[in-house]
Amino acid sequence: MIKDNLIAVKNNIETACKKRQPDMTEKIKLIAVTKNHTVEEMQQAIDADAKFIGENRIQEAMEKYPTLNRNVEWHLIGHLQTNKVKQAVKIFDFIESVDSIKVAEAINKEANKIDKVQNILVQVNLVKEQSKNGIYLEDLPSLLQDIDTLSSIKLCGLMFIAPNVDDLEEVRPMFKKMYKLFREVQQMQFTAAEIKYLSMGMTHDYQIAIEEGANVVRVGTAIFGPRQY
Numbered sequence: 067m068i069k070d071n072l073i074a075v076k077n078n079i080e081t082a083c084k085k086r087q088p089d090m091t092e093k094i095k096l097i098a099v100t101k102n103h104t105v106e107e108m109q110q111a112i113d114a115d116a117k118f119i120g121e122n123r124i125q126e127a128m129e130k131y132p133t134l135n136r137n138v139e140w141h142l143i144g145h146l147q148t149n150k151v152k153q154a155v156k157i158f159d160f161i162e163s164v165d166s167i168k169v170a171e172a173i174n175k176e177a178n179k180i181d182k183v184q185n186i187l188v189q190v191n192l193v194k195e196q197s198k199n200g201i202y203l204e205d206l207p208s209l210l211q212d213i214d215t216l217s218s219i220k221l222c223g224l225m226f227i228a229p230n231v232d233d234l235e236e237v238r239p240m241f242k243k244m245y246k247l248f249r250e251v252q253q254m255q256f257t258a259a260e261i262k263y264l265s266m267g268m269t270h271d272y273q274i275a276i277e278e279g280a281n282v283v284r285v286g287t288a289i290f291g292p293r294q295y
């Protein structure tokens with residue numbers, strides 16, 4: 067079941083890739099979002115060749131991490147509070163949800179302590195949704211420059227969560243805007259940062275996100291079914 071779902075999602079990704087511009091052929095990272103799913107379900111996905119795991123909560127990730135095959139890349143996609151940074155840095159290969167210099171500095175400090183360079187993405191709140199985290203556009207350039215000075219952090223790109231709307235064509239222009247922003251940020255002068263990843267698209271909108279330029283998508287429900295809370 068999980069295996070079949072994973073294959074279906076990968077096929078959809080391939081179809082979406084074909085609709086992209088010719089210069090957009092790089093590989094897509096499919097993050098299997100495993101929040102509220104069991105370690106057994108996660109293991110099934112990993113056995114079916116899932117390479118990237120996405121978790122939202124530190125506590126849940128800490129419980130699952132020790133029992134799972136480590137040969138996967140762990141992505142934190144949920145909001146990170148400074149008091150959880152120490153644990154997050156221990157587990158996650160990528161922290162996708164950085165949206166303030168305060169959190170970035172805390173990550174830098176904890177990563178430095180364990181001789182790690184922590185990969186991060188900066189979460190953008192493109193349309194100023196009150197209910198969402200993420201940095202506003204006007205504050206983005208200075209945050210990126212400030213993060214670039216932190217020696218135990220590697221800034222690798224941007225993350226975006228689209229508003230949940232019924233008409234999916236409403237989110238397409240936002241994905242377009244995010245891709246344009248991503249290209250602009252790639253042109254900025256950095257010391258250490260390498261802007262490679264644009265993470266956007268979930269179960270209901272990942273195909274559109276890829277068509278518009280995402281190279282990381284975070285998919286839960288389409289792989290594991292609905293979450294039980």
Ligand SMILES: *Cc1c(COP(=O)(O)O)cnc(C)c1O
Pocket residue numbers: 099101122143144227267268269270284285286287288
């Ligand atoms: C839960 C979650 C996802 C996956 O959502 P689905 O709709 O189940 O694919 C993706 N990104 C973030 C940030 C999430 O919190």
